[in-house]
Amino acid sequence: MLDPDADEGRALAGGRAWAIxxxxxxxxxxxxxxxxxxxxxxxxxxxxxxxxxxxxxxATLARTRANGRKPSELETCLRLFLAVARGKV
Numbered sequence: 781m782l783d784p785d786a787d788e789g790r791a792l793a794g795g796r797a798w799a800i801x802x803x804x805x806x807x808x809x810x811x812x813x814x815x816x817x818x819x820x821x822x823x824x825x826x827x828x829x830x831x832x833x834x835x836x837x838x839a840t841l842a843r844t845r846a847n848g849r850k851p852s853e854l855e856t857c858l859r860l861f862l863a864v865a866r867g868k869v
Contacts, residue, residue: 801842
């Protein structure tokens with residue numbers, strides 16, 4: 781973890797959101813339970829400390845993938861930049 785003082789639960793939730801997003805994009809994860817689980821993970825990750833945030837920044841792409849769309853390279857870079865700059869997924 782990048783910030784040893786960060787809330788471990790928030791970091792784990794961010795990792796969960798990232799993993800769900802990756803599985804949606806690469807393995808076709810789908811179903812009625814995916815959306816609520818993803819939203820819960822993103823909500824639980826909110827407020828992660830700034831030093832720890834880069835470890836879960838890719839979770840910001842999870843909603844796009846959950847909506848059935850693969851973000852372009854430009855969109856990916858821009859959304860990651862904005863997520864890190866704002867500290868929000």
